[in-house]
Structure formats: C-alpha cells, structure tokens
Amino acid sequence: MSSAATRGGVPLPAVPTPLSRPSADAPGDPTHRIPAPAPADLPPRAPARRRASHTTGFWFVAVAFTVLMAFGTAPTPLWPLYEARDHFGATTVTVAYASMVVGAAAAFLGLGHLSDRLGRRRIIVPALLVGIVASVVLIVWRDLPGLIAGRILNGAGLRLMASTATTYLHDLHHEVRPERAGSVLPGIVATAANLGGLATGPLVAGAAAEWLPAPLITAQAIFTLAMAVCLALVLCTPETVDLELPAARPPDRFVLRPGGRRSFGAAGALGAFAFAILGLISSLGASVLHGTLHTDSHLVVGLAAFLMFGSAAAGQLVLGRLPLPRLLTVGAVVFPVGLVLCAVALYHPALWLYLVAVSLSGAGSGLLFKGGVERAGSAAEPASRAGVLAVFFVVAYLGMGLPSVLFSIALRHFAVQTAMIGFAAVLSCGAVVSVVVALRDRAPGPGELSAQSARPS
Incomplete structure (x- = not known):
C-alpha cells in the first residue's frame, strides 16, 4: 500500500514509516532500504502550473462561455455604422450576419x-x-471582406465553445459534487451563459456606440480584452477528461431510432423557425428601428436584442421543466403572438409595443428551441446523440441566417410592414405545424423499441 495519501485529488506528502527508513544498525535486516538519492542527483523538475479548484474553474468556464457568446451578437446595434463605413445595404448586412x-x-x-x-x-x-x-480581424481589416472573414471566424469560435462548454460545466460540477449526478445547476448555468451572453453582447456594444468614440473599434477592443482575460482564467481550470485513457472508437455521427426520421424533421423545423426571428432582429433590427420607428439610439437597438435573447433565456429557465407537450404548446401560442405584435408595432409605430413584441417572440422562440432539442435527442440512437444534436444545431443556425437574407430581398419589393406580415405568417404557421408533428410523431424510446421487437409478427 502506498504511503502517499490524497485529498481532493491532490497528493499529500508521503509520511515516512519505519519500513521506509534506512537502518545503519541492522544492514542485514530485510527491512533495510537503500537510501534515496540526494536531491542534487535527481533531474530538475519543471515547476507545476497552478490550477484553480474545480468549483472556481466551473465559474471561470461559465464566464468565458458568456463572454464569447456576447461577442457573437455584439454587432447587432453596429450594423448601420458598418453600412455607412463600407457603403452597402440591408441585403449585404444579412449576408455578413449569416456568414x-x-x-x-x-x-x-x-x-x-x-x-x-x-x-x-x-x-x-x-x-x-x-x-x-x-475581433482583431474586425479591428484591422476595415472593409467588407474583413467583416465577413471576422464573422466566419466568430461563428467557428462560438460553436466550439457552445458544443464543449456545456459538457465541461457538467464535468466540473460532477468532480465537486459526484453524489449530485442529476443536479440541474450545470444546465441552468449553461443556459444562462449561452442565451444570457447573446443578450448581453448587443447591450454592451450599444452602450459603446452611444457614449464612446470610434465605436466600431472600441466595442471590438472591449471584447478582445474580455476574451483575453477569460483565456487566462480557462488556462487555470483543471481538465476533466483523462487523456491517458485509450480513445474509444468514435460512434456513428447520425443514426436515428426506427420511426424517428419524421420526429427529427419536426425538431429541426422547430429550431429553424425559432432561430429565424432571433436572426432577423439581430441583423435588421437596427434598420427597422431607425427607418420605421425613427429611433436613432444605438443603446435602444441593443436593448431590443437584449430583451429578445434575455426573454428566451428566462422562458427556458422558468418553464423549461414543464412536460414537453405543455412546453411546446405554450411556445406555439406565445411565439405567434409576439410576431403579430411585431407587425402591429411597425404599422402603428410604437417603440414600447415593439419592445414587448420582441420580448414575447423571444420567449416563445426559447421554448420552441428547447422543445426541439429534446425531441431531436429522443429521436437519436443513444450512441449517436451528440452527432444528431450537432446536425440539429446546424439546421437551427441555417434558420437563423437564411430567412434574414430572404427578408432583406423582400424589402426590395415590399414595404417593411408588408414584409413583416408575410414573415410573421410563415414563421407562425411553420412553428405550429412543427409542434403538431413533433407531438404526434413521437420517436419511440428504448423500452418501447424492446417491447415492439418482442411482439410476435
């Protein structure tokens, strides 16, 4: 048995025992040990890097998650400034956003x-x-190609973070509280960091554009500094994956359970329709506020996006534990109501009504998206759940980008009020139909599959 003890995973200094001490009085005694080499004879050791505790690392990762997601939506109130700088219109804004x-x-x-x-x-x-x-590319490459390149890099970093940070938070919490395997805390923190970060970015950038000089540079510099601090924090966070274990054979990426194809299709549609309104407000919200509601405040543009994403987070946190049918039903009611109010707020310009509308549509979007995630996960074979969810997220993000581009093209032929009515009608009908299909064509669970296979034909 080793004489070294551990506490919290950290080795404690070994306590010498009589069996480990060299005895000069009894050289022939079988307990005699050869003296250890002097410290000078040992090769020099590299100084160990100090790591934070798992509890501290948990919050370090949560902060990094929040900051990087905030960076993703920070351009929302800045798009009119990019338009003026690079001389492009609404369609190019949506293309740059969708990149x-x-x-x-x-x-x-x-x-x-x-x-x-x-x-x-x-x-x-x-x-x-x-x-x-x-962020550096967006600062130094002041042209449309630089804007698109920066947005593509932004999307890659954003998704690397989102696909890993949630699991990292669960791992770190499990290291601290292994007896609380079913704790909801990591999921709550991940949701708050994800959607809360998306909500915070436009508000910070809007405040910078409203009160600080050179906002296109200043806002990016703020997020660059924040991400650099987060990088230092994450480097101090302990790893939770045992890298010495042999890597398992990677599972099949996309395998659905029998009968799960239609259910996954409904889930993907839910994600796409839910994210469409988020993409529209994030890309064209500033133009709508400036051109139709005659609001020139960058801070108000950021506030609208903050309320939308914040309501999505609040909806998931408050109602996320409802049974799936009830969750989707509430989302299918709140989401169209918010979209209709958006159209009304443009026909009868009223800023307060617009803010209420984007808040309601954001809350409905958050509920529909959460229901879509649950439905996609239930349609997947257990071994390929991560791969199925990855495809689901890709479909959802296509919904965030493509409808915004189509909306900007529609603005060339129709007034913004007419385009919004058509947009609201299509998204509302699509979301309701997707909810009906998702609830009717429920993918069978493992127990149901076993029962079905056991039935005589």
Missing part, C-alpha cells in the same frame, strides 16, 4: 466531438483564441 453560420456549421460538423478525445480545455482555449483573432 457566421458558415463558421458555426463547420465547427459543429467537423470539430464538435473533439473534446471527448483531446480534452475540454483543449477545445475551449482554441475557441477563445479564434474569437480573439476574429
């Missing part, structure tokens, strides 16, 4: 599973580095 989806999709499909083999920290650190590089 983030390209980086996000590539990261989800190609890199989303690497943390199981390389370690959580080895994915979070590159995610922050990619975010810092994206």
Whole structure:
C-alpha cells in the first residue's frame, strides 16, 4: 500500500514509516532500504502550473462561455455604422450576419466531438483564441471582406465553445459534487451563459456606440480584452477528461431510432423557425428601428436584442421543466403572438409595443428551441446523440441566417410592414405545424423499441 495519501485529488506528502527508513544498525535486516538519492542527483523538475479548484474553474468556464457568446451578437446595434463605413445595404448586412453560420456549421460538423478525445480545455482555449483573432480581424481589416472573414471566424469560435462548454460545466460540477449526478445547476448555468451572453453582447456594444468614440473599434477592443482575460482564467481550470485513457472508437455521427426520421424533421423545423426571428432582429433590427420607428439610439437597438435573447433565456429557465407537450404548446401560442405584435408595432409605430413584441417572440422562440432539442435527442440512437444534436444545431443556425437574407430581398419589393406580415405568417404557421408533428410523431424510446421487437409478427 502506498504511503502517499490524497485529498481532493491532490497528493499529500508521503509520511515516512519505519519500513521506509534506512537502518545503519541492522544492514542485514530485510527491512533495510537503500537510501534515496540526494536531491542534487535527481533531474530538475519543471515547476507545476497552478490550477484553480474545480468549483472556481466551473465559474471561470461559465464566464468565458458568456463572454464569447456576447461577442457573437455584439454587432447587432453596429450594423448601420458598418453600412455607412463600407457603403452597402440591408441585403449585404444579412449576408455578413449569416456568414457566421458558415463558421458555426463547420465547427459543429467537423470539430464538435473533439473534446471527448483531446480534452475540454483543449477545445475551449482554441475557441477563445479564434474569437480573439476574429475581433482583431474586425479591428484591422476595415472593409467588407474583413467583416465577413471576422464573422466566419466568430461563428467557428462560438460553436466550439457552445458544443464543449456545456459538457465541461457538467464535468466540473460532477468532480465537486459526484453524489449530485442529476443536479440541474450545470444546465441552468449553461443556459444562462449561452442565451444570457447573446443578450448581453448587443447591450454592451450599444452602450459603446452611444457614449464612446470610434465605436466600431472600441466595442471590438472591449471584447478582445474580455476574451483575453477569460483565456487566462480557462488556462487555470483543471481538465476533466483523462487523456491517458485509450480513445474509444468514435460512434456513428447520425443514426436515428426506427420511426424517428419524421420526429427529427419536426425538431429541426422547430429550431429553424425559432432561430429565424432571433436572426432577423439581430441583423435588421437596427434598420427597422431607425427607418420605421425613427429611433436613432444605438443603446435602444441593443436593448431590443437584449430583451429578445434575455426573454428566451428566462422562458427556458422558468418553464423549461414543464412536460414537453405543455412546453411546446405554450411556445406555439406565445411565439405567434409576439410576431403579430411585431407587425402591429411597425404599422402603428410604437417603440414600447415593439419592445414587448420582441420580448414575447423571444420567449416563445426559447421554448420552441428547447422543445426541439429534446425531441431531436429522443429521436437519436443513444450512441449517436451528440452527432444528431450537432446536425440539429446546424439546421437551427441555417434558420437563423437564411430567412434574414430572404427578408432583406423582400424589402426590395415590399414595404417593411408588408414584409413583416408575410414573415410573421410563415414563421407562425411553420412553428405550429412543427409542434403538431413533433407531438404526434413521437420517436419511440428504448423500452418501447424492446417491447415492439418482442411482439410476435
């Protein structure tokens, strides 16, 4: 038995016992040990890097998650400034915004599973580095190609973080509280960091644009500094993946249970319709507020996006534990109401009504999206659940980008009020139909599959 003890995973100094002491009086005694070499004879050891505790690391990762997600939506109140600087219109704004989806999709499909083999920290650190590089590109490359390149890098870093940080938070919490395997705390913190970060970014950038000089540079510099601090914090966070264990054979990426194809299709549609309104307000919200509601305040633009994403987070946190049918039903009611009010607020311009409308549509979007995640997970074979969810997120992010581009094209032929009515009608009907299909075509669970296979034909 080793004489070294451990406490909290950290080895304590070995306590010498009589069996381990060299005895000069009894050289022939079988308990005699050869003296250990002097410290000078040992090769010099590299100084060990100090690590934070798992509890502290948990909050370090939560902060890094929040900051990087905030960086993703920070341009929301800045798009009119980019339009004026680079001389482009609404369609180009939506293309530049949607270019983030390209980086996000590539990261989800190609890199989303690497943390199981390389370690959580080895994915979070590159995610922050990619975010810092994206911010630097946006600062120094002051042209439309630089804007698009920065957004693609932004999307890649964002998705590397989102696909790993949630699991990292669960791992760190489990290391501290292994007896609380079913604790909801990591999920609550992950939701708050994800959607809370998306909500905070426009508010910070809007405040910078309202009160600080050179906002396109200042806002990016603020997030660059914040991400650099988060990088230092994450480097001090302990790893939770045992890298010495042999890597398991990677599971099949996308395998659905029998009868789960239609259910997954409904789940993907829920994610796409839910994210469509988030993408529209994030990309064209500033133009709508300036052109239709005659609001020139960058802070108000940031506030609208803050309320939308914040309501999505609040909806998930408050109602997220409802049974799935009730969750989706509430979302299918709140989401269209918010969209209708958005159209009304544009026909009868009223800022307060617009803010209420985006809050309601955001809350409904959050509920529909959460229901879509649950439905997609239930349609997947257990061994490929991560791969199925990665495809689900890609579909959802396509919904965030493509409808915004189509809306901007519609603005060339229709007034914004008419375009919003059509947009609201399509999204509302699509969301309701998707909810009906998702609840009717429920993918069978493992127990049901076993029962079905046991029935005589």
